[in-house]
Amino acid sequence: MTPQEQDLTTITPTRLWVPKHVLITRAASELPHTAEIVRRCEAAGVEDIRILSGNALTGLRGATERETYASAKNTLAVVVAPPSALKPQPIPPSADWRIDLAKGCPAHCQYCYLAGSLQGPPVTRVYANLDDVLDGVRTHAGRGTVTSGTIERGGEGTTFEMSCYTDPLGIENVTGSLAAAISRVGSGEFGEDVQLRFTTKFDDVGELVTLDHGGRTRVRFSVNAAEVANRFEGGTARMPARLTALRAVAAAGYRVGLTIAPIMPIPGWREQYGALLDDVAAALDGIDALDLTAEIITHRFTPASKEVLLGWYPRTKLEMDEDLRSQKRSKFGGVKYVYPKQTMSEMRTWFVEELERRVPAARLLYWT
Template sequence: MPSAQLTRPRLWVPSTVYVTASAQAEPHGRAILERLTAAGVQDVHLLGGDRLPALRGADERATYAAAKRTLAVVTSAASKRRPTPIPPSADFSFPIAEGCPGHCQYCYLAGSLAGPPITRVYADLPRILAGLDDVVGTGAVTSGTAERGHEGTTFEASCYTDPLAVEHVTGSLAATITHFGTHEWAGPVQLRLTTKYDDVEGLLDLPHGGRTRVRASVNVADVERFEGGTARVAARLRALGRLARAGYPVGLTIAPIMPVDDWRAAYGELLAAAGAELAGVPGLDLTVECITHRFTPKSKDVQLGWYPRTKLDLDEDARTRKLGKFGAVKYVYDKDTMRELRTWFEDALARELPAARYLYWT
């Protein structure tokens, strides 16, 4: 990978910040406010209540752009705090934030967030973390399974956000990793997160206790071009190597896998680059997760509103229609393409990353 790709993007700083009244009352909310002030953010609105103002641009694209420049410091609703099963990744998901300042054209959040994609960070993080004790030992995705039972009760922090994308202005991820590493839990636990960012300096010396697995979300150049505002893949791999050398269990989330031109050669190079980065790490604990590209009618609609000129393949006729949880429609690659991709990846992973534990294909 060319060294030019190692140039780091500027850390995201919001143009506008809203802090709800409840968030202002939380010590972690006030700490976030101090970080934002130190980062030079001037357009900060301390709200008298907990309702965020409506955000409307001239059209959907303008609303999207304004929302992606906005950060809201809020407290979590009880329904959001509740840990929710999240197969095949983890026993439970829980939120430390919702939304992300990145501009990935295929972003899975397009189909799941309501309204303009403002990034919301939670000021009541201690309350969210305290709620996790109730479910330790009760999961069904990793807990009690033959293949992944040793991971303990697993908690996924990146279902609604990229937790590293806003870490420099929140400190929420460091606090969460420290909580997992130092809290007395009723049984074995693991925090899981996946990221397209690389600013890991502040995580290296945390007392993680080996209870946090950070995965780098990686892809080939033809897919990376859809990932605006994120760190380059080479930089993500380098950051992953630093975390592994700091004793963190690590992983690769290869997503979304797309059969682009020369995909075998391109993904082969990607796996080799990951292997080179992680070579010689003492006691390396590495996993791999493979997720193929998919979309739903809703995510397609939202993505086309946000990125009207996208070159992303969103052609339903070229896909297989599948019914997901609760009857929701999604469009995935056809059976032959899936088989071809999967067979190739399983062989290539065994060849390029023999030390890795392969968790799932979807």
């Protein structure tokens, strides 16, 4: 047995999320994909599975913000994606289009990208009308400006990002949505020149490596320095487990990627991120026909996300001091707080050089 074949027979996830409560709206209960979700939830041992009398999610708030957060993070809601969520949206610089299998995430990252962008308690909502969601791949194939028809990334085809509002692998054991999407796109149902992509902090890839993906899905793992991951990324697979999963999917022929994010200039950051890159190189050593990309994203926050995060994690040690940051304004007038120009320049220069030196197979897509 070769080392790569061994990778595919010894995959044991270290982190599986199992909700305590599953709420199914009346409309969602009538759709076929809901039966698969219920089957998976029952197999995972979920006892509280309820079909609601209507389509509104109510009674989600506790007596305090912390109670609301804790209850919501233990709840999976099976809902119907509204028409507004079915139209693919441009998502540069990651991909041509965004499609959403779900909204919400079971992890407890103290810098959560979703804070401030999702309304209400942070319940994970999975969409039962999967056919409608995936129809966006059909209608938008061959369109887009990030990869479709471009010189730099045209070989990726039309790309569809699935992890803007969720970690699809983190909820896969109780939804099956990701496997269904990968299999259908992999079969060529939506055309030959399309590609799904998602980022994850989980390692439950045992089912994924058995799928006929057709090379039309890029699995990216969110990776970070040990200090950042261990301190701020609660409820996720630890870094060594993610790298083991990265090797497994690469060995199974998937296109793979690194989402190095959010990078932070912590004390000794060069040494810590250098060790991370060395670990990545070791994890992928010997993989044949490796197709590896990298996306590097610095930490940033908005006033709204800071307020939400401090409500969720009042004792966080995450640095969110506006006086230590520079303001970055969007074309719509929104404000993000990013690192000062000199810090950004130093980190960018180091990462570009060290990525090329330590992980030469990686193709850097963007830095932001």
